[in-house]
Amino acid sequence: GAVVSQHPSRVICKSGTSVKIECRSLDFQATTMFWYRQFPKQSLMLMATSNEGSKATYEQGVEKDKFLINHASLTLSTLTVTSAHPEDSSFYICSAGRSNQPQHFGDGTRLSIL
Amino acid sequence: GENVEQHPSTLSVQEGDSAVIKCTYSDSASNYFPWYKQELGKRPQLIIDIRSNVGEKKDQRIAVTLNKTAKHFSLHITETQPEDSAVYFCAASRQNSGGYQKVTFGIGTKLQVIP
Numbered sequence: 001g002a003v004v005s006q007h008p009s010r011v012i013c014k015s016g017t018s019v020k021i022e023c024r025s026l027d028f029q030a031t032t033m034f035w036y037r038q039f040p041k042q043s044l045m046l047m048a049t050s051n052e053g054s055k056a057t058y059e060q061g062v063e064k065d066k067f068l069i070n071h072a073s074l075t076l077s078t079l080t081v082t083s084a085h086p087e088d089s090s091f092y093i094c095s096a097g098r099s100n101q102p103q104h105f106g107d108g109t110r111l112s113i114l
Numbered sequence: 115g116e117n118v119e120q121h122p123s124t125l126s127v128q129e130g131d132s133a134v135i136k137c138t139y140s141d142s143a144s145n146y147f148p149w150y151k152q153e154l155g156k157r158p159q160l161i162i163d164i165r166s167n168v169g170e171k172k173d174q175r176i177a178v179t180l181n182k183t184a185k186h187f188s189l190h191i192t193e194t195q196p197e198d199s200a201v202y203f204c205a206a207s208r209q210n211s212g213g214y215q216k217v218t219f220g221i222g223t224k225l226q227v228i229p
Contacts (some may be wrong), residue, residue: 034217043203044158044219093157102148105157105216 002028004096006106014114015086021079021109023094029074030096034103035067036081038091083114116141118206120220127194128228135223137204138186144206147180147187148217152201161202162189194227201225 003026011019021031025063032051036044048069050056056069066088077096081088089112095103117140127133139147145166150158164171164178164187171178175194180187189200204220 041173041224043221046216049216070163078133105150105158107157108155110155 001105002096004030004041004094004104006094006109008109009107010110012086012112012113012114013084016083017113019081019084019111021081021094023077023079023090023096023106025093025096025104028096028098030077031074031098032096033071033077034095034097035069035077035079036093036095038094038108040091044093047079081111084111086113091114116144116206116208117220118204118218120204120223123221124224124226126226126228129156129196130196131194133189133191133198133225133227135189135202135204135225137175137188137206137220139206139209139218140185141200141206141208142182144186144208146207147178148205148207149178149189150178150203150205150219152203152222154200154228157181158203191225194225196229199225199227208229 005024007022035047038044046059047062048056048058050069050071052071052074058064071077091110092106093108095105097103120137148163151155152158162176162178167186175192177190201222201224203222205217207217
């Protein structure tokens with residue numbers, strides 16, 4: 001089956017640090033990658049949709065200058081949380097897909113800002 | 115935009131019994147409905163999906179039904195086992211003008227199977 005790799009799995013850093021999370025589709029070319037945020041015991045909230053070679057589409061309420069998304073190739077998308085603060089602590093999950101195919105999720109990144 | 119409602123939020127069943135989780139969606143243009151199982155701290159795993167041109171789909175102990183007219187779909191798990199304990203998310207999706215799917219998730223159902 002399709003494999004999506006997300007790295008790192010866990011980050012603990014000081015407030016004000018920028019953190020980059022990578023999402024790779026290992027055995028297929030993903031035309032679209034999605035970034036989600038999940039708070040404890042809550043659902044997956046879509047943050048942005050990223051298409052290879054174009055700007056990401058952000059959901060309402062998500063600051064594009066805070067959460068920088070780059071989708072440079074059909075197998076790699078990155079999410080950078082700039083100047084992270086404690087309220088940014090969460091579980092971030094990416095998923096990758098192709099038109100008309102199911103999404104496949106990465107393992108997630110647990111971000112803790114001290 | 116799409117709105118997906120899911121219930122119940124928690125469900126406890128005895129091992130061997132059936133479990134049913136129900137979802138409704140608002141966007142009649144949605145045409146793809148996946149179900150995901152998420153264990154604590156792990157990624158959501160696709161367990162079954164259904165497209166709008168099908169009313170029912172079954173895979174061993176898991177089945178999903180779709181009523182397009184009423185805009186609701188359900189997950190049925192028969193002969194539940196303790197390893198079925200997890201959080202289950204329904205989702206609704208549609209192709210948009212960009213050709214990709216935007217998926218809206220339900221709030222999740224925490225299923226506990228009691229041995």
